[in-house]
Every structure is written in C-alpha cells, then in structure tokens.
Amino acid sequence: MSSLLWKDLIKELLANKVNILFIMLSLIFSLTALNTIYALGKSAEKQILDTLANLNFGKDALLILAGGSRVMGITTTRSDTLKLEDVKALEKLHFVQMTSPFTTGLVEVSYKGKAEKLRVDGVLPIYLQANNWNTFMGKFIDDKDVETINKVVVLGYDIAKKFGLNSLIGEKIKIQDQYYVVIGILEKKGSLGHFPLDERLFVPLTTAMKRIFNQDYIRGVKVLLEPETEIEAAVKEIRKILRQRHGLYGIAPDDFRIITPDMVVARHTATSKTLSAFLLAISLISLVISGVIIMNLMTASVEEKAGIIALRIALGATAHHIIRHYLFMALFIALTSGFIGWLMSLLVMYLLALLTPLRPLFSWGTFLLSLIFSTVTCVLFSLFPALKASRIDPAILLKGL
Structure with missing residues (x-):
C-alpha cells in the first residue's frame, strides 16, 4: 500500500470516526460473542471427556443398563431382567477384561437428625479399580462385606463434607430404617455433565439388593474390554448373548441398553451444543447486521x-483507485475489529475462569476464523458503496460546484 493511500485512509477514518467506531463496536461485540461461545462449547466437551477418562470410561469400556428403549424418559420394557448370572456369562467372553455390576436408587438417609433423599449405589470391591477411583479416608468395601451382607457404607466426598468430613469414620448413618457404619470416604471426582459423582453413598452390592432395595436383579454393569477390542463387534456379541439369556427373539425389543463413551459424550453435550449453535447463529446474524450497518454508513x-x-x-483517479480505497478501509476495520474482538474474548474467558466454575478453552483456529468472518463481512458489504463511489460522474457533479 502506497504512502498516499495510507494518508487517504487515515484521513477518511478520522473524518468518519464516529461512524467507524460504531461499525467497529458492532463487529467487536459479534466476534467476542463468537469466540467465547465456541470456547465454552469446546470446554464443556473436554470436561466430559476428561471426566470419562478419569472414570476409566474410555474407548475400551461399555455400560449396560437394565431396561430397553425409553419414551418421555420412561422405560418401555422390563427393567428387572439383568441379573448377576448375566454378568458371569459376559465375563467368559475373550474380549472382556473386567466387569463391575451395580444397583442404585434414591433412598432416605439420615444423620444426626437430618434426613434427605440421597443416591445409594450397591457395588463390589472391584468398583474402585473399574472406575479409577481411590479412597480419601478409611477403606472401601471388601469381599467379606459382600459375602456377609454387611451393613457398612462408604461416602462420596460431597456427602462426607456435608455431614462433617473429619469425624465420620466409625459413625453410624441411617439408611431407610437400618444403621450402617461409615468405613470410608472416596476422593473427589467432580461431575459428569449435570450428574454429581460425589453426592452418592456406596454399600456392598448384596446389601443393597437384599437389605435396601429387596431385589434379585441389578441396574447395570460396567464392562472393560481388552485393549484394541473393536467396540462395535463387542457390542454386537454382548447384545446377542443377553438377548438369548433373556429369551428375546425376532422383533422383540431389547430389555437392556448398551452405552458407549461416544453416546455419553453426545448425551451430555447435546444441550450445550444446541445452546451454542443457537448463540452462534445469533452471533453470525449480528455479523450480518454489522455488515448492513457498514454498507449503509x-x-x-x-x-x-x-x-x-x-x-x-x-x-x-480511476475506478480501481476508488474501489481499492474503500476496500482497504474495510480491510483495516475488519482486521482491527477482529484483533480487538479476540482480545476482548480472552478477557471474558479469563473473567469467566476467575469468577465461575467455567473453563473456556482457547483455540487459535477460532481466532483465525474470527478474522476471516470479520474480513469477509466488511469487504463483502463494502463492495456496494465502493462500486457506487467508483461510478460517480464527475462531469455532472462538478456543474454544481
């Protein structure tokens, strides 16, 4: 760009500083929103993936839940057919490394006169290994507790914190109408989407089935596969075995659900993705509005x-010179607004990370996209006024001078 063009550009910007400022503010707002929304969406997805990895629910894991398809959140098939015998049958498969059956439900729990409904999970000692979990204090359920249907309980970190973290080991907590001895507290795990992992109590699986829920079936089983197992083939084989064991043939629907890590990620990020898509659409619309403002001004x-x-x-001056002048001005506005919008989005991300539990995930790709969006918007909507300026007839206008 020649020095003369630079001078003309600066003069034009200074002469129209109010209009230029208005244009830049509209672009900066749109690009800040665009960058921040994208960063929050990516952060939510990463948090889910990190939590799944922390729970040992990666590409070599499956979750089998009792009950088949759901309509409006209600299971449309029986949910009492998944048994411990099914788990033993699955353990014989050559690609199954480990299984961790469980049952779960909301029951009334009270401690020192305070009662509330809490989630109680019945599990086996292998639960910690299967979920990559450790105790924070005390010990976990052992084989003897399972064999003797022992009335012992291990608390999730947040439950323990609510009841009084440092003084609970050996204390008795009432679950329904029976007292259970607290033998341990698990380390903090956080949450999976909106599901709090640390607001649960854990008892031996046999205790949960016979003393608390009075059932002969389980709610689900986590299956860890041998490394390099093809997950689709594993799902197909497991489904075949469970259908045979449950007497399901032909078009009879499954009375169980097999969930993969990809399905969990899709489920827990669906809401945030929908919201992000909606907000991104608004941001893009505001970019178009900014473009219209640019064109009008x-x-x-x-x-x-x-x-x-x-x-x-x-x-x-030729038509080319006039067009180039306006397009360079649009390019300058676009790049400046894009850069400031990126800096503003970094500031917003920092404040969100500082003041809220949110952890926006910065991406250089988003920065480049914001520059591209702002450039395309500015240049595209500047074409009409640039062409209009280049077509002015000097002979007609000079008559009035």
Whole structure:
C-alpha cells in the first residue's frame, strides 16, 4: 500500500470516526460473542471427556443398563431382567477384561437428625479399580462385606463434607430404617455433565439388593474390554448373548441398553451444543447486521463526499483507485475489529475462569476464523458503496460546484 493511500485512509477514518467506531463496536461485540461461545462449547466437551477418562470410561469400556428403549424418559420394557448370572456369562467372553455390576436408587438417609433423599449405589470391591477411583479416608468395601451382607457404607466426598468430613469414620448413618457404619470416604471426582459423582453413598452390592432395595436383579454393569477390542463387534456379541439369556427373539425389543463413551459424550453435550449453535447463529446474524450497518454508513459517506470523490476522479483517479480505497478501509476495520474482538474474548474467558466454575478453552483456529468472518463481512458489504463511489460522474457533479 502506497504512502498516499495510507494518508487517504487515515484521513477518511478520522473524518468518519464516529461512524467507524460504531461499525467497529458492532463487529467487536459479534466476534467476542463468537469466540467465547465456541470456547465454552469446546470446554464443556473436554470436561466430559476428561471426566470419562478419569472414570476409566474410555474407548475400551461399555455400560449396560437394565431396561430397553425409553419414551418421555420412561422405560418401555422390563427393567428387572439383568441379573448377576448375566454378568458371569459376559465375563467368559475373550474380549472382556473386567466387569463391575451395580444397583442404585434414591433412598432416605439420615444423620444426626437430618434426613434427605440421597443416591445409594450397591457395588463390589472391584468398583474402585473399574472406575479409577481411590479412597480419601478409611477403606472401601471388601469381599467379606459382600459375602456377609454387611451393613457398612462408604461416602462420596460431597456427602462426607456435608455431614462433617473429619469425624465420620466409625459413625453410624441411617439408611431407610437400618444403621450402617461409615468405613470410608472416596476422593473427589467432580461431575459428569449435570450428574454429581460425589453426592452418592456406596454399600456392598448384596446389601443393597437384599437389605435396601429387596431385589434379585441389578441396574447395570460396567464392562472393560481388552485393549484394541473393536467396540462395535463387542457390542454386537454382548447384545446377542443377553438377548438369548433373556429369551428375546425376532422383533422383540431389547430389555437392556448398551452405552458407549461416544453416546455419553453426545448425551451430555447435546444441550450445550444446541445452546451454542443457537448463540452462534445469533452471533453470525449480528455479523450480518454489522455488515448492513457498514454498507449503509459507507453509502451515506459516499453520498456526503460525492463532490470530493468526483474531484478525485476528474484529477485522474480511476475506478480501481476508488474501489481499492474503500476496500482497504474495510480491510483495516475488519482486521482491527477482529484483533480487538479476540482480545476482548480472552478477557471474558479469563473473567469467566476467575469468577465461575467455567473453563473456556482457547483455540487459535477460532481466532483465525474470527478474522476471516470479520474480513469477509466488511469487504463483502463494502463492495456496494465502493462500486457506487467508483461510478460517480464527475462531469455532472462538478456543474454544481
């Protein structure tokens, strides 16, 4: 760009500083929103993936839940057919490394006169290994507890914190109408989407089935596969075995669900993705609105300075020079707004990370996209006023001077 063009550009910007500022603010707002929303969406997805990895629910894991398809959140098939015998049958498969059956439900739990409904999980000692979990204090359920249907309980970290973290080991907690001895507290795990992992109590599986829920079936089983197992083939084989064991043939629907890590991620990020898509659409619409503002303000500027433009044309400026002038101005506004919008989004991300539990995930790709979006918007919507300026007839306008 020549020094003369730079001078003309600076003069134009200074002469229209209010309009230019208005254009830049609309672009900066749109791009800040675009960058921040994208960063929050990516952060939510990463948090889910990290939590799944922390729970040892990666590509070599499956979750089998009792009950088949659901309509409006209600299971449409029986949910009492998944048994411990099914788990033993699955353990014989060559690609199954480990199984961890469980049952779960909301029951009334009370401690020192305070009662509330809490989630109680019945599990086996292998639960910690299967979920990559450790005790924070005390010990976990052992084989003897399972064999003797022992009335012992291990608390999730948040439950323990609610009841009084440092003084619970050996204390008795009432679950329904029976007292259970607290033998341990698990380390903090956080949450999976909106599901709090640390607000649960754990008892031996046999205790849960016989003393608390009075059932002979389980709610689910986590299956860890041998490394390099093809997950689709494993799902197909497991489904075949469970259908045979449950007497399901032909078009009879499954009375169980097999859930893969990809399905969990899709489920827990669906809401955030929908919201992000909606907000991104709004941001893109605001970019288009910014473009319309650019076009209108530049068109008004062209009409106001028609005489000056005509004079420049009369003195030898070509249509190419006029168009280039306006497009360079649009490019300058776009790049400046894009950069400031990126800096503003970094500030917003920092404040969100500082003041809220949210952890926006920065991406250089988003920064480049914001520059591309702002550039395309500015240049595209500047074409009309630029072409209009280049077509001004100096002979007609100069008659009025």
